[in-house]
Amino acid sequence: MQRLQEPGRGVSLATTLGVSESTISRLKNDQLENVLAFIHALGFRLVEHGKTCVDAGEIQMLRKTYARAVQDDLVAARLFGSEE
Secondary structure (H helix, E strand, C coil), X not given: CHHHHCCCHHHHHHXXXXXXXXXXXXXXXXXXXXXXXXXHHCCCCXXXXXXXXXXXXXXXXXXXXXXXXXXXXXXXXXXXXXXX
16 A cells, blocks of 8 residues: 555556556545455455465474474585584
8 A cells, every 4th residue: 555655656557557557546535445355355465576486284284393493403514504
């Protein structure tokens, strides 16, 4: 939402979407919260460009693997390199 407040963002979005800046303003002011609530109700999450959404189970597995790896110096060195 904060990004919509950035100078020039409305113009950029309008150009990208092929609509007027007033259409972007109307969408932002009148419909954005409803669209976001709709997306959320469907079970989807929006992720910032350049970021990756990872399944919670996968993150838990990675955390457990990391915890085990750093407890074993040899495994930690293989995974993360040695501190030579």
